[in-house]
Amino acid sequence: MSAGRALGGSRAGGASHGWVIGFTLVLALLGWGALAVLEQYIRRARTIWTVIAIAVLMLSFVPILGVEATSGTKSMLSLMHLAVAAVLIPRLRRSAPKPRATT
Numbered sequence: 001m002s003a004g005r006a007l008g009g010s011r012a013g014g015a016s017h018g019w020v021i022g023f024t025l026v027l028a029l030l031g032w033g034a035l036a037v038l039e040q041y042i043r044r045a046r047t048i049w050t051v052i053a054i055a056v057l058m059l060s061f062v063p064i065l066g067v068e069a070t071s072g073t074k075s076m077l078s079l080m081h082l083a084v085a086a087v088l089i090p091r092l093r094r095s096a097p098k099p100r101a102t103t
Contacts, residue, residue, distance in 0.1 A: 017030055020080070028088055031056075046096045048088065057085045 031053060032038050038045035060081050 024084055028084075028092075030089060032092055032095070035092055039079075039096060046093055047066055049096070053085070053089050053092075057081065058090075 034052070035045065035049045038049050042048055061078060064077050064081075067074070069077075
């Protein structure tokens with residue numbers, strides 16, 4: 001099975017491109033919201049948020065291990081998780097204001 005077919009939703013259990021993009025956007029907004037909330041209450045919000053984001057990335061691989069799929073499909077899904085994290089984590093981290101120096 002090709003990666004396009006697996007992601008295209010033509011088989012039972014497959015996810016369409018729109019679904020994948022939509023789910024990614026929703027989770028990105030949740031991450032951005034979590035960062036905004038942390039910034040309001042915690043001095044080192046960027047650092048704490050980054051640790052949480054990396055932990056969520058690591059946890060996102062757990063279901064991949066348990067799903068019954070070919071190794072190619074699992075590899076593609078893992079690469080998708082890594083690609084999204086490689087873009088979102090640094091981008092959202094840079095969007096947060098730098099902590100003010102206390103004197």
